[in-house]
Amino acid sequence: MEGYKSISSMKKWLLLCILCILLPCLHYGWPRHYQFFASSQWHKNGDMLILLWHWPFGQSYGLGGDVCWDLYRIPHCKLVDQRSLFPSADVVVFHNRELIQGSQKLPTEFPRPRGQRWAWMSLESPNHNGNLQQFANIFNMTMSYRRDADITIPYGELLPMESEGSLVEDNSVNKSSLVCWVVSNYQSHHKRSRVFKELSAVVPVQVYGNWKQKPLSSKDLLPTISRCYFYLAFENSEAKDYITEKLWKNAYQGGAVPVVLGPPMSHYKDVAPPNSFIHIDEFKSVKEMGQYLQQVAGDKKRYAEYFKWKQHWMVRLQTDWRERLCKICSQENSCSPQYKVYSDLEAWDKAFI
Numbered sequence: 038m039e040g041y042k043s044i045s046s047m048k049k050w051l052l053l054c055i056l057c058i059l060l061p062c063l064h065y066g067w068p069r070h071y072q073f074f075a076s077s078q079w080h081k082n083g084d085m086l087i088l089l090w091h092w093p094f095g096q097s098y099g100l101g102g103d104v105c106w107d108l109y110r111i112p113h114c115k116l117v118d119q120r121s122l123f124p125s126a127d128v129v130v131f132h133n134r135e136l137i138q139g140s141q142k143l144p145t146e147f148p149r150p151r152g153q154r155w156a157w158m159s160l161e162s163p164n165h166n167g168n169l170q171q172f173a174n175i176f177n178m179t180m181s182y183r184r185d186a187d188i189t190i191p192y193g194e195l196l197p198m199e200s201e202g203s204l205v206e207d208n209s210v211n212k213s214s215l216v217c218w219v220v221s222n223y224q225s226h227h228k229r230s231r232v233f234k235e236l237s238a239v240v241p242v243q244v245y246g247n248w249k250q251k252p253l254s255s256k257d258l259l260p261t262i263s264r265c266y267f268y269l270a271f272e273n274s275e276a277k278d279y280i281t282e283k284l285w286k287n288a289y290q291g292g293a294v295p296v297v298l299g300p301p302m303s304h305y306k307d308v309a310p311p312n313s314f315i316h317i318d319e320f321k322s323v324k325e326m327g328q329y330l331q332q333v334a335g336d337k338k339r340y341a342e343y344f345k346w347k348q349h350w351m352v353r354l355q356t357d358w359r360e361r362l363c364k365i366c367s368q369e370n371s372c373s374p375q376y377k378v379y380s381d382l383e384a385w386d387k388a389f390i
């Protein structure tokens with residue numbers, strides 16, 4: 038009897054557990070799938086349908102075939118940009134720039150299918166995102182370089198090397214400039230401009246870009262940077278996690294040691310290789326930093342320390358919007374989306390640290 042009793046109570050528990058798992062699916066998933074069954078060929082294979090409402094900056098990419106699988110090995114993820122598929126989309130993605138400029142509008146006149154989520158996407162820093170107060174209580178997801186976004190889409194990432202890389206060759210050959218900076222949008226109120234001024238009073242800084250009428254073509258960018266010991270990877274904004282291709286591409290791929298100004302040191306330490314960059318906060322003054330750069334450039338061994346990470350890590354750039362969109366599927370693993378609404382997107386966006 039005892040055994041029988043415990044088996045039956047176990048059964049009850051099992052049933053309860055199954056119900057707990059199934060109920061949310063019933064609530065969010067099945068009715069929706071049923072409702073749009075005729076219009077939706079995707080859901081039958083368990084595919085997620087991601088609708089991009091408009092292409093960022095008006096530049097479209099091909100979505101033929103199974104893009105997420107073919108390019109990124111992400112299964113069951115269908116990307117589309119046909120607005121007629123709105124009723125069957127699981128997630129609809131809106132790029133912020135066009136919304137803020139008014140060239141695109143949210144389809145608020147259509148009823149939002151139950152369970153469908155709207156994603157707000159931006160790779161810009163808060164002070165370039167505009168006023169987001171108008172978007173209160175609209176979006177269910179955020180896609181941004183920020184690590185606390187629902188879908189984090191960084192400018193670049195670090196991958197561990199499968200086998201130890203070959204010893205890096207002498208990094209100090211062919212260097213003709215101590216410090217280089219590429220700047221097109223120079224504004225004297227930017228912190229980076231003040232630091233540049235102070236630094237160039239201590240050490241020579243070679244400046245490229247539109248500001249000094251020395252534009253660099255994309256072909257010339259990395260070879261030019263490779264001839265510099267240090268590259269000023271100065272962000273135009275100091276914002277949480279805002280680390281752009283200036284670090285990932287220009288400095289690391291160019292082969293110059295990045296001197297960084299942007300988010301605090303700890304944000305860089307969390308995502309960038311150890312001992313691969315110099316943060317301006319490491320110094321009491323810009324003058325001190327200038328002296329340090331000079332010393333390190335004059336000491337082959339010390340300079341080489343800044344490249345040791347290349348034996349263990351590889352930098353991978355993320356530049357394709359399709360990859361960012363496919364990422365939505367790879368980060369979703371439950372059958373029912375969690376209820377979530379950004380009641381104050383402006384506050385979320387403007388939060389610092």
Ligand SMILES: *[C@@H]1O[C@H](CO)[C@@H](O)[C@H](O)[C@H]1NC(C)=O
Binds near residue numbers: 206210211
């Ligand atoms: C240095 O420059 C020379 C001539 O431009 C080139 O042949 C050589 O590959 C360069 N070395 C490195 C390590 O970049």
Ligand SMILES: *[C@@H]1O[C@H](CO)[C@@H](O)[C@H](O)[C@H]1NC(C)=O
Binds near residue numbers: 153154175176375377
């Ligand atoms: C998404 O946000 C809308 C608007 O606030 C809300 O009605 C809906 O329930 C949310 N959906 C999910 C799955 O969180």
